[in-house]
Amino acid sequence: MGKLLNGGLAVGGTLLAFGALKRALNPRPRYAPWEKPRYEDFEKRVCIVGGGFGGYSAATKLTELTNGREDVGVLVIARDNFFTFWPMVPGIVSSDIDSRNVAQPLRRALITAGASFRRAKLKEIDHENQRIVTDGGLDFPYDQLVISLGGQPNFFGIPGVEEHALHMRGVEDAEHIRNRVIERFEEVSLMRGEVPESKLTFVVIGGGATGTEVASEIHTLVHEALAPDYPNIDPNRVRIFLLEGLPQILPELDPSLQRAARTRLFNEHIEVMTSTFAEEVTEDQVRLKGGDVIHSENVIWTAGNRPNVAIHDLGLPVDERNGIKVDEYLRVEGFPGIWAIGDCAAIRDIREGFEGRYVPPTAQAAGQEGYTVAKNILATLDGREDELEKFAYKPLGQLVELGSDFAVNEVMGVRFSGLAAAIFWRLAYLVRLNSPQSKIRIAADWISALFVRPAVTQVRGTSQE
Ligand SMILES: Cc1cc2nc3c(=O)[nH]c(=O)nc-3n(C[C@H](O)[C@H](O)[C@H](O)COP(=O)(O)OP(=O)(O)OC[C@H]3O[C@@H](n4cnc5c(N)ncnc54)[C@H](O)[C@@H]3O)c2cc1C
Known part of the structure; x- marks a missing residue:
């Protein structure tokens, strides 16, 4: 009898907790449809x-x-x-x-x-x-x-930027960048003979938080998600440049965090060029002030808003x-x-x-x-x-994530970097998301990525054939 009672209480308690959680995640609208005036x-x-x-x-x-x-x-x-x-x-x-x-x-x-x-x-x-x-x-x-x-x-009137560079001002822009990287991998995997350098060179212009994060995300995409699926392409052939006009990337951060970020990018073989200005972008190259040229068909502009x-x-x-x-x-x-x-x-x-x-x-x-x-x-x-x-x-500070296991953070004067900073980045932004569905799905994705290697696909319509 006692066991039955305990079992009943446990089931009842679970159901109550489940109901409370469901209500907390689905708050009732302030107005019922018939209550709200136009x-x-x-x-x-x-x-x-x-x-x-x-x-x-x-x-x-x-x-x-x-x-x-x-x-x-x-x-x-x-x-x-x-x-x-x-x-x-x-x-x-x-x-x-x-x-x-x-x-x-x-x-x-x-x-x-x-x-x-x-x-x-x-x-x-x-x-x-x-x-x-x-x-x-x-x-x-x-x-x-x-x-x-x-x-x-803001393209500052630099010739070719608006026409040839991808930018980063929306969800679909980020998808375009990912699809561009995958597209290049598909193209190169079909090529016989010499692969032009410009195909696998990615140039991110703008060394602020967005540009630095994008360069690092391209590295993660190439080395973690694409490398296993394209065994005929050496991921180390991919070159990623990050160009910044100022003497330092992440100018709004403390120099100690700038150094930590530079070290991370160096270890990822991302080629950071500071005090460097792009003067023109064409279909397959970036011309720099001073005359140097980077051959790339993949330029991403994050340098101005x-x-x-x-x-x-x-x-x-x-x-x-x-x-x-x-x-x-x-x-x-x-x-x-x-x-x-x-x-x-x-x-x-x-x-x-x-x-x-x-x-x-x-x-x-x-x-x-x-x-x-x-x-x-x-x-x-x-x-x-x-x-x-x-x-x-x-x-309140600034958080910059460079891959899933590294971030550089400054929070109310406290500076820290590395794995702990990356975990902080994730928790801080997870809490700030509004949609409970997004919170749950992102947390689930991050947990599953600890065990399962990420896989990506490029969804194309037949109109793009
Ligand atoms: C890639 C990226 C990453 C960023 N990361 C960070 C970060 O980590 N931390 C940080 O503090 N800041 C970050 N920022 C900056 C931050 O996103 C902006 O400063 C912030 O979103 C500004 O808020 P807002 O309301 O002015 O504009 P937005 O958030 O951009 O909202 C603009 C709104 O206006 C609407 N709208 C636009 N035109 C019209 C129109 N003609 N008619 C009607 N509606 C219109 C849009 O639909 C949207 O709802 C980032 C920016 C970018 C581009």
Whole structure:
């Protein structure tokens, strides 16, 4: 009898725990479908354009702050219906991370939080009627408007870059890079005789965090995933160059971490060239300032970003290099009720010692700006303008992963590198992912990679034959 009771309690406890876990992973939406007023019908309407780090954090903070209130409606409008978790995008190149886990469903998260979502592209702002106009000619009203359109690559007018180089500004770009490497391996495995050097030479231009991670991911792809499947290609024939115009790669990191990263890249036979400028990119070569040439049909540009050019059509004041001009409260200068954050906004860094500089275009900064703008918008809607907060950027550090077993990290002044840093990188970003599905799948992939050698395929449509 006692055994039966214990068994029953164990089964009941397991079922309860299972139910609690399921509820925690699937929070109920704030509104049931029949409860939620249309966005247009809310008394105070906040429209957020852009569903990236800035826009998403602004929307979720605002819904959190207005939980229990029925007067504030939040609408997010974005070109894509997914949220790109940028720090993990380079991992797609080696297939360490699956694209669908990096492109997280935006609708689910926003609807659960109590906001509305429409996938549309912003075209212009009808300032007079306080409406935004999207590509299909639809318009949406706002009382407060947040612009967070992100950035795009900047090619600085260098001949051939836009035409011949791959870039790294989205999930699909990372997939293109992976497919390019696989494509070259397929081509070379069919070649008889001399293989041109340019086929298996990969040149990453830009030695910031993205470029350095991409170079390392290409190395991982070649040596861990492709080498066993292409026994007729010596992986050591593959040359990977990382070009940087400054005297050091990863310029925003401490010199001790720069050295650790350089040593890692050296051990991976990645050829780092600093104080080196690409002057022209053609179909099969990169011409460097000074006349040297690298023969490569595979160039990846990560050397520059700029604010999204769409901001020029909005009738707002724009600083060409840094984005929409805002004051220290993130209000667009001269346009009450309009705010700008993230990579498309020129936000002055008000920290001591940073006078005259702008807040860097990072996910961290965009997320913090989203929180500040949410609080300031609510204060404005409630007539508490005297409570507006100035935006003060608080950098928490930087994490750069170079392969699955090595990273260089600086977290709140503490610097560390190696395997422990790589584990920290993984845990820190796993926690920060929004989608529980992505968290579970990525963790499962990482665990399985400890036991099973990674395998990649290049999915091609017949139209590409
Ligand atoms: C490969 C890569 C790796 C990175 N890694 C890191 C990192 O590890 N750590 C870090 O701090 N930062 C990192 N960054 C920088 C970081 O991603 C950006 O600073 C951050 O995403 C900026 O947030 P945002 O909201 O301004 O733009 P985004 O996050 O890019 O979001 C822009 C949003 O605007 C939408 N949009 C664009 N145009 C339109 C339009 N016309 N109409 C409607 N919607 C539009 C998009 O769909 C998207 O929802 C990385 C960047 C890249 C490219």
